[in-house]
Amino acid sequence: MALRVSEVAQQAGVSADAVRFYEKEGLLPSPPRSPAGYREYDATIPHRIRFIKGAQEMGLKLAEIGELLEIQDRGACPCGHTKTLVERRIAEIDAEIDRLSSLRTGLAGLAELECSATTESDLWACEAEFRKRR
Template identity: 40%
Template sequence: MRIGELAQVSGTTTKTLRFYEEAGLLPAPERTAGGYRDYAPEALARLDFIRRSRTAGLTLAQIREVLDIRDAGVAPCQHVQDLLETRLGDLDRQIADLQALRHTVARLRDDAATVDPANCDATTVCRYL
């Protein structure tokens, strides 16, 4: 399978595939006589895994970790569980931070909405922020 075809069936781009290879997420494939990359069908499953992992919010570095463990011949299940657990903690923290920020911004907006703009003057920057 050539790179363009793999890009199409995996729903990505040739640029991304070369980038993943460079980044150590995809093994370097065989080459044809003419120097073209020639992917084995397994590459698609690997790309699906990468896509699903990205959807779960894992970084490429984290995905590479999992793939490296698998490539070493070990089932990465425990590592994946740990990663998901960590990711869940990150998400909870991130959501809590954003909600706190939302309260702050909502408060600022409410304050700003109750004031007659005619009372503003340009010499101070802006008292709402």
């Protein structure tokens, strides 16, 4: 009935090492142990791990996900807190998209340059050209 660490890992799509790591970091509760000391998980744990992975894909850090889970485990709804984290993350994403967009523009201009391998065109010239174009 009870799931072993690698079964949980396989169901959640992560490694057994990762499951133990999440436990060590406090994202998963310490499960009961078999007489031999093996971890015995109940069937809800893979769900919890998939939540962790989902939140991670949204760009949240393990520490942040841990906070959310902690609030949740205390019986409260962490949605307000989640919203704060999500909004902060959206702001970060917007900043990052802006940064990457202007970077892309700069690089695309650089790539277009006629910078054939003749004597005077060199790396510094490329870079000087790039600077001009900003």
